[in-house]
Amino acid sequence: MIRIISIALLGLVLLAGCSSTKMAYRYADWGIVWWVDDYIPMTAEQESRLEQDIRGLRQWHCATELPRYSEWLAQLKSDVRSGNLSQSTVTHHQEQLLSFFPPLMERARPAATRLLSSLSDEQVQQLASNMEESQKELEDEFLADNPEQTREARAERTMERVERWLGSLNERQRDTVNAWSEGRGKQTEIWLEGRRNWQQALIDALATRDSDDFSDRVHYLMSNYEEVRGERYQRMMSESRAAMAGLMTDLLQQADQRHLDHLLEQAATMQGDFDTLACTSEGTESLNG
Structure with a gap:
């Protein structure tokens, strides 16, 4: 169920993960319906209720949040052009990105509460069963490998994500990513453990979906998802954020001019998409162009 909230409402993640920002924004509502179904x-x-809620949330998001994303990208481009690529600068941009999430979570709460409170007993049972099946599949997939294979897979995933923004990495950068991946320890195991904890907390909350405080429980699950996932998960996330900031600083300092040019081009393209995704008072987006 966290994916329901994430795919539908955490617009920045959705948009940054799609080859076409405007295409992702256009189909965000249908994607969420497909996933829930x-x-x-x-x-x-x-x-019908979910589609109405998603349209309203998306309208608010593009009118209120997209301008913030555009401003952040403008600052990112300015820092890259000026060579201001210290770890403190990278950490600042990381914190800026993280600040985009709380408003989305808060705005999502009524829609999430309505959807979850409307579930029948049978639907809740199906949800629990399907989440358990999905969890087992992920555990089989990610925990079956030996530590070396897990490290190599993590390094490959990291390189793919970084190369979207920097282009093909040079040899020194690839060595840096490989070394960074070796130090991530049991990150995958802890992530899966936290995922299971959150899902169990959701099922426990759904048992009280007819109570007056159910909305507060949904709010807690959405706003304190790291705490719900457990102490090991909280420590891992804190360490991972610092480690990722360090990695990005190293990669930028090891970058050739072509990497910086690629980063500027990607940021400009996304900023242009944000700027052209203008919202209208009727609740539709301008997606032409």
């Missing part, structure tokens, strides 16, 4: 077959009334 995949895990929990919904009634026509539930689908």
Whole structure:
């Protein structure tokens, strides 16, 4: 269920992960309906209500949040052009990105509460069963490898993500990513453990979905998801954020001019997409161009 919230509402993650920002924004609502249908077959009334909520949330998001993203990208481009690529600068941009999430979570709470409180007992049972099945599949996939294979897979995933923004890495940068991946320890195991903890907390909350404080429980799950996932997860995330800032600082300082040019081009493209995703008072987005 965290993916329901993430895919539908955490717009920056959605947009940054799609080859076309405007295409991702156009189909965000249908993507969420597809995902919920995949895990929990919904009634026509539930689908209609969810679509209305997502349209309203997306309208708010593009009117209120996209301008903030555009301003952040402008500052990022300015820092890259000026060569201001110290770890403190990278950490500042990381903190700026993280600051985009709380408003989205808070705005999402009513829609999430309505959807979750409308679930029947049968749907809750299906959700629990499907989440357990998905969890087992992930554990089989990610924990079956030996530590060396896990490290190599992590390094490959990291390189793919970084190369979207910097282009093909040079040999020194690739060595840096490989060394960084070796130091991530049991990150995958802890992530899966935290995922299971959060899902169990959701199922426990759903048992009280008819109570007056259910909205508060949903709010807690959404706003304190790291705490819900456990102490090991909280420590891992704190360490991972610092480690990622260090990695990005190293990669930028090891970058050739072509890497910086690629980063500027990617930032400019995304900023242009944000700027052209203008919202109208009727609740639709201008997606032409």
